Amino acid sequence: MKLFTPGHVILLISIHFATVCGYLNLFLSLPEVQRLLGLRAELFYVRNGIINNYALHFVVLIPSKIDSLHFTWESLVPGQPVSYSMMLETSNSAALPPPKLNISKTGLIPNTLQTFAVSLPCSGTVEGEVDITLIINITLSHENVTTLTFRRKKICLQFEKSTTYISMDSMPQFSNSVNIFYIAVCCALVLILILAFVVTLYYIKDKKTRRTIENGSGPTTTTTTTFLAALPRNSVNASSYGSFRRMPSYSLIDERSKDLQDRIAELTVQRCRVRLSSIILEGTFGKIYQGSYTNEDGTEETVIVKTVTDHASQVQISLLLQEGMAMYSLNHKNILTILRVSIEDHTAPFLLYPYKNYKNLKHVLAKCKVSSEGVHHTLTTQEVVDMALQIIQAMQYLHKKHLLHKDLAARNCVVDDKLNVLVADNALSRDLFPSDYHCLGDNENRPVKWLAIESLLHKSFSPSSDVWSFGVLLWELTTLAQQPYIEIDPFEMAAYLKDGYRLAQPINCPDELFAVMAYCWAMSAEERPTFTQLHVCLQEFYAQLTRYV
Structure with a gap:
């Protein structure tokens, strides 16, 4: 029996191929496949100008927690520009606002490896299954135009807004990061002070209770309630x-x-x-x-x-x-x-x-x-x-x-x-x-x-x-x-x-x-x-x- 090894593995290779005149590589990188599927592998849609039709026609399910998709591509035609145009369509704009690209919708495919992202954050106000279609038209000449269609199905849950994946091109400025850091530190300090205050009150109350019981001046049965009393014994892992x-x-x-x-x-x-x-x-x-x-x-x-x-x-x-x-x-x-x-x-x-x-x-x-x-x-x-x-x-x-x-x-x-x-x-x-x-x-x-x-x-x-x-x-x-x-x-x-x-x-x-x-x-x-x-x-x-x- 063969097992997946930590090295690179090429998935979804099919014998049904079509050729793109403008040679091109378009695939999901190893980190992207691992993020989506939990596997250390690469998934090629186009490799050396050969289209994997089975991979293109398969509708990929996007878990509700994943808010972006990343594609890697490069043009293999030296000295000749290969242009592209992209179009995004969704079936439910209430559950999923219009997706956004971190690159322009028209331009030239780079001659070196480049990763572009499609942002897919759910609105969180409507629950539903959203069909997403990404259409890429690749043009080498007026007579040579190839259309690639990628279909995805995103499940959006109500009141759920997961953290959007941040690409390198959309990183915030350093000053904003510093402000966020200081805000987080202040919040942590306030929380520590509150916890210290609660623990001190509990300690003083518990000490007085014990002293009262030891002196025999209080009732024989005393019920002490703490802020942890309401938690079930197995609350840390309720699904264990x-x-x-x-x-x-x-x-x-x-x-x-x-x-x-x-x-x-x-x-x-x-x-x-x-x-x-x-x-x-x-x-x-x-x-x-x-x-x-x-x-x-x-x-x-x-x-x-x-x-x-x-x-x-x-x-x-x-x-x-x-x-x-x-x-x-x-x-x-x-x-x-x-x-x-x-x-x-x-x-x-x-x-x-x-x-x-x-x-x-x-x-x-x-x-x-x-x-x-x-x-x-x-x-x-x-x-x-x-x-x-x-x-x-x-x-x-x-x-x-x-x-x-x-x-x-x-x-x-x-x-x-x-x-x-x-x-x-x-x-x-x-x-x-x-x-x-x-x-x-x-x-x-x-x-x-x-x-x-x-x-x-x-x-x-x-x-x-x-x-x-x-x-x-x-x-x-x-x-x-x-x-x-x-x-x-x-x-x-x-x-x-x-x-x-x-x-x-x-x-x-x-x-x-x-x-x-x-x-x-x-x-x-x-x-x-x-x-x-x-x-x-x-x-x-x-x-x-x-x-x-």
Whole structure:
């Protein structure tokens, strides 16, 4: 397996080329790609006069926190001027004021490398998706005019105004910088004085209280309130993994936040109504059966039954119930929700799920590989994108319900014969897929190679960490369930990710699809797209694919 190295890498190179008569280089520099995608790479739109049409036609998503774009170009025609003209268009001027260039809209392309910027600050008063089009006309002669069209989609949020990227050409004067420096110093001094005053008051009050208690002249119980008392104990990192440990694998904040026992009681059925037929998957202590359940009206329905063996520990039984009940009461066509629970004394619990010839997605992808019997089924790019869109819809629903998955992967999805995909919980996954989980010395098996950098380092989870895992899942779809980072030791994963390493582009994976993965693996969680943005992007790519079928 190849990994991105810290050196230069050329992305989005396509076999579909067109030639510009006036030789030209136009690309995104290494710092710009790293800022947008978190990768140490360069992205060429025109290289030595050759146009990369795929790169030009792909609509790039701009995270809401990024307020500018930077392009680098140079003319390769010695002694002959190459002129240009630019035009910018936007679809929503209320959400995004007219963009500005830091160079003139007409002029000559420089003969040395030059970077120009397009400023894209959101207004902060209107929320919306803004389509941005940059058109560059390059003229070598009256008969030789080439038009390059760059399309971007910027997500603007209401009341959000992020810091505008400042280019070298628009740096403020030194005197203004000095004034700002002195203002900042004064503000800091005032803040220090206020804090010192508050601490002094608290110290005096606390000393008087203690003296009163020691002299026995006050009440026996005294309540002292400080300005820190209102802060929760975990307020420094409210999204940390530790803050969710008292709950199942999902954070529950609505009506589903009942006690686990109450939820189980609502779904409990008699064991005599459940009949096991055949084993689908089996691990060391966990088993998944195909079976049937008899309803109260006497009708039978086919079900999936998750259970554990007789020698399973109480901890393993608790995990099965806790993780299996995580998606209780959800209702979405792309989510596998628990139907019933059967618990009786001295027997292993049964968790019942609907069954419509579902198979584990990871196993289905593995069967698509070439084997001694030949190819089981060849997945097309269109089918891969369609499955990815279904998973995105499930994740949009989960996040709308304020739930985090924390273990999104092919092993935790099921698929039927028509490639309808359902996202499932992770109950028994550690036992059934032991090679996907690793313990890093903290007595906890975690899906290390699917976790976002902040989840790996700080056990911090958010919707953005689910987006990172989705990027790895998309990589699984395109590689037919290869193991990510197979050559990397789990203990070295955090260092590899911090150094900018990412999974390499799979063979036969379109550049557009790999660009989506790269967006999901941005180092900063704020720079990753949301599932709504991913849906817009992949839906457009899917529409392009269907046009040529």
